[in-house]
Amino acid sequence: MKKPDIGKLKEQAKQLRRDILTMLSEAGSGHTGSSLSCVELIFSLYSYKLRYNAKDPYWEERDRFILSKGHGCPTLYAVLAHFGFFLKDKLKTLRQIGTLLQGHPQLGLPGIEASTGSLGQGLSVANGMALSARLDKKDTRVYCLLGDGEINEGQVWEAAMTAAHYSLDNLCAIIDYNKLQIDGFLCDVKDMFELTKKWEAFGWNVIEIDGHDFTQIMDSLDRAEKVKDKPTIIIAHTIKGKGVSFIENKAEWHGIAPKPDELKCALRELD
Amino acid sequence: MINEDRSTWKATRDGYGKGLVSLGRENERIVVLSADLTESTRASWFRDEFPERFFSFGVAEQDMMSTAAGFALSGKIPFCCSFGVFASGRAWEQVRISAAYMNININIGGSHGGITVGPDGATHQALEEIALMRLLPHMSVVVPCDLIEAERATIASAGIKGPVYLRLGREKLPLITDGYEGFEIGKAHIIREGNDLTIIACGIMVYHAIKASDSLKAEGIGAGVINLHTVKPIDKAAILKAAIKSGAIVTAEEHLIACGMGSAVSEVLIQEVPVPVEMVGVKDRFGESGSPWDLIEKLNLMPEDIVIAAKRVLKRKRTT
Ligand SMILES: Cc1ncc(C[n+]2csc(CCOP(=O)(O)OP(=O)(O)O)c2C)c(N)n1
Ligand SMILES: [Mg+2]
Numbered sequence: 266m267k268k269p270d271i272g273k274l275k276e277q278a279k280q281l282r283r284d285i286l287t288m289l290s291e292a293g294s295g296h297t298g299s300s301l302s303c304v305e306l307i308f309s310l311y312s313y314k315l316r317y318n319a320k321d322p323y324w325e326e327r328d329r330f331i332l333s334k335g336h337g338c339p340t341l342y343a344v345l346a347h348f349g350f351f352l353k354d355k356l357k358t359l360r361q362i363g364t365l366l367q368g369h370p371q372l373g374l375p376g377i378e379a380s381t382g383s384l385g386q387g388l389s390v391a392n393g394m395a396l397s398a399r400l401d402k403k404d405t406r407v408y409c410l411l412g413d414g415e416i417n418e419g420q421v422w423e424a425a426m427t428a429a430h431y432s433l434d435n436l437c438a439i440i441d442y443n444k445l446q447i448d449g450f451l452c453d454v455k456d457m458f459e460l461t462k463k464w465e466a467f468g469w470n471v472i473e474i475d476g477h478d479f480t481q482i483m484d485s486l487d488r489a490e491k492v493k494d495k496p497t498i499i500i501a502h503t504i505k506g507k508g509v510s511f512i513e514n515k516a517e518w519h520g521i522a523p524k525p526d527e528l529k530c531a532l533r534e535l536d
Numbered sequence: 537m538i539n540e541d542r543s544t545w546k547a548t549r550d551g552y553g554k555g556l557v558s559l560g561r562e563n564e565r566i567v568v569l570s571a572d573l574t575e576s577t578r579a580s581w582f583r584d585e586f587p588e589r590f591f592s593f594g595v596a597e598q599d600m601m602s603t604a605a606g607f608a609l610s611g612k613i614p615f616c617c618s619f620g621v622f623a624s625g626r627a628w629e630q631v632r633i634s635a636a637y638m639n640i641n642i643n644i645g646g647s648h649g650g651i652t653v654g655p656d657g658a659t660h661q662a663l664e665e666i667a668l669m670r671l672l673p674h675m676s677v678v679v680p681c682d683l684i685e686a687e688r689a690t691i692a693s694a695g696i697k698g699p700v701y702l703r704l705g706r707e708k709l710p711l712i713t714d715g716y717e718g719f720e721i722g723k724a725h726i727i728r729e730g731n732d733l734t735i736i737a738c739g740i741m742v743y744h745a746i747k748a749s750d751s752l753k754a755e756g757i758g759a760g761v762i763n764l765h766t767v768k769p770i771d772k773a774a775i776l777k778a779a780i781k782s783g784a785i786v787t788a789e790e791h792l793i794a795c796g797m798g799s800a801v802s803e804v805l806i807q808e809v810p811v812p813v814e815m816v817g818v819k820d821r822f823g824e825s826g827s828p829w830d831l832i833e834k835l836n837l838m839p840e841d842i843v844i845a846a847k848r849v850l851k852r853k854r855t856t
Binding site for chain 2: 371372378379380381382383385386387389390391392393394395396397398400401419420423424426427430431
């Protein structure tokens with residue numbers, strides 16, 4: 266696929282951030298820092314790499330994306346709406362009674378491949394899809410976005426072993442490495458030490474990038490595709506709350522929504 | 537008639553193994569996942585015939601359950617194999633999200649259910665799976681009473697859209713459902729009707745229920761027997777019919793009384809036909825090492841224990 270124009274992507278990312286903040290503010294709750302952290306990562310996947318048909322979301326030949334850090338779903342919802350999986354108007358219903366835009370992703374909303382939100386499970390689900398594609402001799406690729414706090418979960422490492430054991434080169438995991446989880450910095454809550462070495466020791470191909478740089482993200486997705494006999498993980502250095510000065514790098518902005526006046530300030534910064 | 541010659545007895549896990557193989561022959565979409573208990577769960581029978589559709593996870597039940605979701609979401613029909621304690625307990629929250637919440641075709645074969653695991657002791661004796669699994673929305677829970685029923689249940693579970701938990705055992709049991717053709721998940725198997733009370737049992741306790749009913753008959757008491765192989769979705773109609781006809785119920789299960797099959801039956805009765813109920817099962821304790829049938833005796837799961845419960849329930853029936 267031809268690489269989209271970076272300037273345009275940046276403009277669109279700004280609009281996505283505005284959508285995310287507005288939807289969170291209207292909902293009155295949700296994960297602001299976590300969502301802003303992964304805008305470029307998710308947007309790159311849908312702009313450049315994933316094969317899908319927004320009008321036929323269950324198209325057999327599609328690639329799969331699993332948002333294992335399900336609490337970051339406002340970003341996924343905004344991206345899916347941007348690409349026409351459902352009307353952008355629906356974003357207003359986030360977290361409201363009767364909505365398909367649940368507080369954490371649920372099957373049934375077009376574009377959602379698995380229900381997530383209980384951290385630690387998504388990589389295993391992605392493995393199952395990658396194994397299944399291989400069994401069917403399909404060239405489907407499976408992508409899975411994990412939080413860096415999420416990988417405290419033992420199951421992630423079980424899944425890491427499974428992917429390596431089965432040489433799942435049709436699988437690419439991405440870590441939103443923002444160095445923050447709910448209780449604070451990873452190094453204080455539970456130090457994960459050297460992530461690259463850990464994943465390499467588990468048999469993975471590791472690529473480290475700046476997770477807000479579209480060129481680096483798209484290049485790393487290309488490189489991941491070329492690796493044979495090994496799963497790839499992209500460790501994407503990010504800033505939690507990226508794009509809004511008073512939200513950036515603040516653990517306390519993990520799971521709250523901007524109040525109306527905060528939304529106003531934030532939108533002004535994203536003008 | 538029950539064949540008491542133990543050389544003819546077979547374990548329900550063997551029925552599961554047979555079921556997996558026949559499913560595998562018929563349906564390309566069947567995949568089997570195992571967490572390092574491949575021989576014990578009889579997943580090995582499938583693996584040996586269909587190695588490319590068998591997936592080994594090592595000792596990682598949680599990973600296995602969520603991976604099954606990935607398979608099911610890609611159109612496969614996964615069967616996850618482990619011991620009951622680990623399949624239902626260790627991976628409970630994975631089952632909750634991956635199987636129940638997503639409401640997809642994931643099947644779980646939990647072998648070594650109940651006290652009859654024997655010498656391995658409490659860590660390996662699952663006495664809680666019916667409770668843990670029936671609690672989950674969308675989940676079906678089946679407790680076969682013999683090899684034939686286990687094979688049928690395994691085959692039937694592949695055809696059910698949502699998740700199914702199959703509680704399987706290691707101990708050999710008589711072939712009670714030999715000649716019975718009506719097996720269907722969700723439809724109780726009425727073994728005999730009775731005017732004085734009805735014993736509702738599942739798994740190994742169906743055998744003991746029949747024996748108890750025989751000895752009650754010798755005393756002039758008519759005790760019906762229902763094989764409630766499907767604890768969920770529960771066959772309300774069959775339970776209510778028996779309650780109305782016989783006016784008293786005894787439940788019998790190789791499981792904790794708390795939240796088990798008897799509780800499920802009571803939930804139905806108390807709301808619609810509140811007849812007296814007595815429950816035979818394991819009373820708020822863990823298992824222990826011992827030979828299977830010694831443990832059955834020690835934990836009061838014998839036919840005589842059902843008879844005692846029957847007499848108690850009859851007394852209550854007369855006074856109410
Ligand atoms: C199994 C589980 N435990 C706890 C939580 C509550 N929780 C939600 S987000 C979160 C922290 C996640 O941090 P991280 O993975 O770093 O995500 P990000 O920084 O991108 O928000 C926790 C503990 C959960 N959703 N799932
Ligand atoms: Mg983080």
